[in-house]
Amino acid sequence: xxxxxxxxxxxxxxxxxxxxxxxxxxxxxxxxxxxxxxxxxxxxxxxxxxxxxxxxxxxxxxxxxxxxxxxxxxxxxxxxxxxxxxxxxxxxxxxxxxxxxxxxxxxxxxxxxxxxxxxxxxxxxxxxxxxxxxxxxxxxxxxxxxxxxxxxxxxxxxxxxxxxxxxxxxxxxxxxxxxxxxxxxxxxxxxxxxxxxxxxxxxxxxxxxxxxxxxxxxxxxxxxxxxxxxxxxxxxxxxxxxxxxxxxxxxxxxxxxxxxxxxxxxxxxxxxxxxxxxxxxxxxxxxxxxxxxxxxxxxx
Numbered sequence: 001x002x003x004x005x006x007x008x009x010x011x012x013x014x015x016x017x018x019x020x021x022x023x024x025x026x027x028x029x030x031x032x033x034x035x036x037x038x039x040x041x042x043x044x045x046x047x048x049x050x051x052x053x054x055x056x057x058x059x060x061x062x063x064x065x066x067x068x069x070x071x072x073x074x075x076x077x078x079x080x081x082x083x084x085x086x087x088x089x090x091x092x093x094x095x096x097x098x099x100x101x102x103x104x105x106x107x108x109x110x111x112x113x114x115x116x117x118x119x120x121x122x123x124x125x126x127x128x129x130x131x132x133x134x135x136x137x138x139x140x141x142x143x144x145x146x147x148x149x150x151x152x153x154x155x156x157x158x159x160x161x162x163x164x165x166x167x168x169x170x171x172x173x174x175x176x177x178x179x180x181x182x183x184x185x186x187x188x189x190x191x192x193x194x195x196x197x198x199x200x201x202x203x204x205x206x207x208x209x210x211x212x213x214x215x216x217x218x219x220x221x222x223x224x225x226x227x228x229x230x231x232x233x234x235x236x237x238x239x240x241x242x243x244x245x246x247x248x249x250x251x252x253x254x255x256x257x258x259x260x261x262x263x264x265x266x267x268x269x270x271x272x273x274x275x276x277x278x279x280x281x282x283x284x285x286x287x288x289x290x291x292x293x294x295x296x297x298x299x300x
Contacts, residue, residue, distance in 0.1 A: 038272045040067045041258045049260035053118050074294025075117050082110060082126040091205040092299040096291035099138050099259045100213060102231060106204050109175030113200060113211050120144035124151055128175035132157035133213025134186060134197035138259050158198050178203040184215030207299050221246045231255055235271050240282045252288045254280055
């Protein structure tokens with residue numbers, strides 16, 4: 001499998017390209033780029049973000065305006081590109097939407113996973129199925145669920161009524177995708193609520209993607225092999241190096257970064273990109289990536 005990275009939200013000198021900030025200034029390197037994105041994102045309070053989700057107009061003097069405007073632009077950019085067919089050279093295009101939200105785009109179909117954004121229902125006409133790992137606020141939007149139901153398109157989850165509701169290991173075939181559900185533990189240390197979420201093993205065009213949602217348990221990853229791309233919560237997992245060693249993916253994507261609905265205080269679980277970069281150092285020999293909103297990875 002051949003990977004190429006095409007960064008739409010910002011471009012990094014880490015990959016031999018210049019980084020352009022919102023102001024139009026060139027940001028010299030990956031570290032400065034990360035600091036810049038973290039700084040503007042942290043101007044947004046969780047209250048303002050939730051108001052933005054409900055469609056409230058962002059005032060010109062609102063400190064969060066820059067980052068929320070950027071988020072709008074990047075979501076719109078992904079939507080625009082979903083209307084185009086991938087080239088025959090690309091087996092899979094993997095788009096990052098926001099938080100744990102991803103789109104798997106191929107010339108044989110498109111699926112969405114944990115899509116959470118303003119006016120998320122706009123994705124319904126593009127995707128063939130919606131996968132939701134669990135019922136936490138930052139992993140779904142009701143308007144998208146309702147629109148998928150209206151269009152009679154499948155939703156795979158452990159909680160949405162109708163569609164493919166499952167709380168066990170299952171396999172589904174949808175638009176040339178083979179999708180296997182595995183049970184995960186959001187909080188492995190809370191035994192009374194273990195098996196409270198789904199992980200998705202997705203196969204299409206000879207590529208296997210594992211999206212483990214907010215799974216924290218290493219035990220639940222045992223036995224999942226031959227994975228090309230492993231998308232996981234970068235911080236909640238018991239051990240990032242052990243998770244990588246268990247799954248042995250060709251590429252690991254560290255996700256659940258800068259979730260704006262989470263509080264900004266020390267215990268608010270709004271992990272910064274700088275934090276994710278530091279965590280990535282725990283797996284120095286891994287082929288790894290941390291994507292920003294609207295970025296994509298092409299798999300050949």
